[in-house]
Amino acid sequence: MARPKPWDVDDALWAVVEPLLPKVERRARHPGRKWHPDRLVFQGILFVLHTGISWEHLPQELGFGSGMTCW
Template sequence: MTRQRIGEELWPTLEALLPERRVSPRGGRPRVDERAAALNGILFVLFTGIPWKDLPPEMDFGSGMTCSRRLREWQDDGVRARLHAAMLARSRGNTRWPFIL
């Protein structure tokens, strides 16, 4: 199974559109900044169509449940629409992407 990751040249553009890590009002251990891994995991699941729970741990995308939760959070925050708009602007008409946002 191959894994496609967001390239280093594209990541800064996408990272700027993602919300900062949320801090729990209940305290606890700070979350690791796993936004790149989560986004790669989300794209992998959407591209392959596998269930979230079947995201292979050896792919280093984090757990499928974490990726699923980030997708819901980011959709609620309007991130998906911003990422899509940024990718359209960057593609300059070339919409033959290996994944759909």
């Protein structure tokens, strides 16, 4: 079995982190940027912290969203 990547968020960690995040209702009018799931955004933040890359180089193919949605 392959080792999990350091930026993968397992269910146990997510159960601790998710309650700390504010619940924000999407606005129907002027919704702003495209929404990305909080868990993926958190994984994107961990990816940047682990690899040391800049936000602009966050790989889109991993599904984290753009660097601008991860802060």
